[in-house]
Amino acid sequence: MTAMVRAESVHKSFGLVEVLKGIDLEVKQGEVFCLIGPSGSGKSTFLRCINHLEKINAGRLYVDGELVGYRQKGDKLYELKDSEVALQRRDIGMVFQRFNLFPHMTAVENVMEAPVQVKGTSRAQARERARELLEKVGLADKAGSYPAQLSGGQQQRVAIARALAMDPKLMLFDEPTSALDPELVGDVLDVMRDLAESGMTMVVVTHEMGFAREVGDSLVFMDGGVVVESGDPREVLTNPQHERTQAFLSKVL
Amino acid sequence: MTDKIDKEPADTPPRDSHAPETIKAIPVRHYGRYVSAVVVLALVALLVNAFATAEKIQWSAVGDKLFDSTVLAGAGRTLLISVLAMIVGVVLGVVLAVMRLSKNPVTSWVAWAYIWFFRGTPVYVQLLLWFNLALIFPMLNLGPIYKDEMTDVMTPFMCALLGLGLNEAAYMAEICRAGLMAVDEGQTEASHALGMSHGKTLRRIVIPQAMRVIVPPTGNEFINMLKTSSLVYAVTYNELLRATSTIGSTSYAVMEMLFVASIWYLVMTSVFSVFQYYLERRFARGSSRSLPPTPWQRVKVNLMAFSRERGGA
Numbered sequence: 001m002t003a004m005v006r007a008e009s010v011h012k013s014f015g016l017v018e019v020l021k022g023i024d025l026e027v028k029q030g031e032v033f034c035l036i037g038p039s040g041s042g043k044s045t046f047l048r049c050i051n052h053l054e055k056i057n058a059g060r061l062y063v064d065g066e067l068v069g070y071r072q073k074g075d076k077l078y079e080l081k082d083s084e085v086a087l088q089r090r091d092i093g094m095v096f097q098r099f100n101l102f103p104h105m106t107a108v109e110n111v112m113e114a115p116v117q118v119k120g121t122s123r124a125q126a127r128e129r130a131r132e133l134l135e136k137v138g139l140a141d142k143a144g145s146y147p148a149q150l151s152g153g154q155q156q157r158v159a160i161a162r163a164l165a166m167d168p169k170l171m172l173f174d175e176p177t178s179a180l181d182p183e184l185v186g187d188v189l190d191v192m193r194d195l196a197e198s199g200m201t202m203v204v205v206t207h208e209m210g211f212a213r214e215v216g217d218s219l220v221f222m223d224g225g226v227v228v229e230s231g232d233p234r235e236v237l238t239n240p241q242h243e244r245t246q247a248f249l250s251k252v253l
Numbered sequence: 254m255t256d257k258i259d260k261e262p263a264d265t266p267p268r269d270s271h272a273p274e275t276i277k278a279i280p281v282r283h284y285g286r287y288v289s290a291v292v293v294l295a296l297v298a299l300l301v302n303a304f305a306t307a308e309k310i311q312w313s314a315v316g317d318k319l320f321d322s323t324v325l326a327g328a329g330r331t332l333l334i335s336v337l338a339m340i341v342g343v344v345l346g347v348v349l350a351v352m353r354l355s356k357n358p359v360t361s362w363v364a365w366a367y368i369w370f371f372r373g374t375p376v377y378v379q380l381l382l383w384f385n386l387a388l389i390f391p392m393l394n395l396g397p398i399y400k401d402e403m404t405d406v407m408t409p410f411m412c413a414l415l416g417l418g419l420n421e422a423a424y425m426a427e428i429c430r431a432g433l434m435a436v437d438e439g440q441t442e443a444s445h446a447l448g449m450s451h452g453k454t455l456r457r458i459v460i461p462q463a464m465r466v467i468v469p470p471t472g473n474e475f476i477n478m479l480k481t482s483s484l485v486y487a488v489t490y491n492e493l494l495r496a497t498s499t500i501g502s503t504s505y506a507v508m509e510m511l512f513v514a515s516i517w518y519l520v521m522t523s524v525f526s527v528f529q530y531y532l533e534r535r536f537a538r539g540s541s542r543s544l545p546p547t548p549w550q551r552v553k554v555n556l557m558a559f560s561r562e563r564g565g566a
Binding site: 051053083086098100102104113117118159162163 | 442447448449451457
């Protein structure tokens with residue numbers, strides 16, 4: 001098994017504030033990798049570094065064996081051009097906490113947009129595929145609706161379909177259920193569970209401990225910009241070794 | 254807002270007998286409204302009377318000259334120069350706005366300097382600068398591409414177009430910049446995360462959403478432009494004001510011809526206001542669950558309800 005994501009001593013600062021203080025971890029292919037931790041622990045920032053929405057300041061980050069955002073020649077690093085970064089991002093799907101659907105497009109147009117604009121897929125073909133994906137997330141009847149006409153849960157499922165339309169090899173989820181009403185969380189988690197069963201590699205920043213326990217293959221607890229504890233989710237969640245993990249879990253469980 | 258009561262759908266299901274009786278209260282009387290209406294009507298009547306009975310105004314001249322071919326041609330040129338200058342303004346404005354927001358310090362500084370100059374000096378002065386350009390550059394010499402006498406290049410039309418268009422671009426740049434900045438950053442991130450380039454993100458995602466913010470003030474700018482275009486009088490472009498003034502000064506009907514000009518300006522701005530209403534609706538797509546009906550749709554609904562009521566009675 002090769003590593004889909006490999007982080008080696010990843011550091012990230014915003015101005016003088018160091019948010020990531022050396023993250024080392026490995027996400028295996030086909031794995032559901034959960035990141036938990038208190039807010040401000042750097043877990044979302046780390047996720048955003050994986051597709052280069054944030055630039056890292058030190059360390060190395062690889063996706064599928066390829067350095068993210070840079071090219072190494074000898075011992076020199078060269079920044080990638082915007083177009084090269086875009087090329088890397090094609091294979092990495094991302095789902096945001098606030099959905100970020102394109103409000104001026106219908107659900108099906110949202111899903112079609114990237115294949116048509118980036119891959120040059122024909123509109124007819126992209127539309128057909130988009131309808132399939134919307135059906136997969138249970139929203140076949142909402143294809144013609146604008147995001148404003150959909151509930152949060154429906155919007156998030158469209159967002160998942162939109163990311164899947166690019167046939168990514170890795171999916172990043174940034175607290176996908178945190179902005180949802182409690183009764184809508186289940187639908188989104190069901191879609192994610194199906195996706196996990198289909199063998200997709202997923203990195204999930206979440207507060208849903210139930211999801212992490214049931215679906216997760218690995219779990220990392222982050223606090224203060226470092227990995228505090230990691231391992232099998234069932235193990236870590238039921239029998240945390242570290243004091244900080246215990247304190248955090250006692251508050252959320 | 255008392256008309257709300259009438260808006261119940263005609264075929265409401267019968268209320269169940271346990272529901273409390275609908276409130277039938279006597280509404281608050283707004284006597285202030287009646288009084289103010291009477292006062293306003295009286296003032297308007299006085300004003301109309303003053304103008305209608307003024308002996309020095311030949312109202313017949315207004316009617317005679319309203320559709321005079323010179324006046325119509327002038328109005329046409331006003332419309333033409335306004336539309337063309339606005340196109341120059343919008344296109345250049347979008348480019349300047351993108352330049353100002355660019356990470357490249359050179360382009361951003363160039364855009365800032367442009368806006369600083371063209372927004373910082375009066376349009377009237379800019380028009381005169383273009384008009385008198387031949388005083389300092391008698392020849393326009395673009396090397397092997399183009400060479401001509403400046404006075405041949407700077408026709409009244411060109412002066413008007415450059416003067417109005419380049420000035421407008423500075424204002425449009427600020428409007429577009431505000432529109433671009435109003436689009437949520439998450440939209441750019443989502444687009445980038447999908448692998449879309451900067452250019453595609455801008456064209457497909459950001460600009461269409463910015464339009465909702467940009468269109469209303471742009472309509473305003475165009476209405477302003479229709480009126481500001483009267484300043485090109487100074488560069489001898491024969492637009493509406495110049496056309497009417499010429500007739501006015503030769504036929505001793507100065508005020509009458511100014512009335513004619515005002516009527517045409519009002520017609521143009523009013524027609525455009527209606528057009529703008531529908532344009533804004535088009536760009537509001539997706540921003541709210543459902544758009545309110547247009548006045549025309551409301552008339553149709555009311556007519557249908559009216560005929561149904563008569564049919565039912």
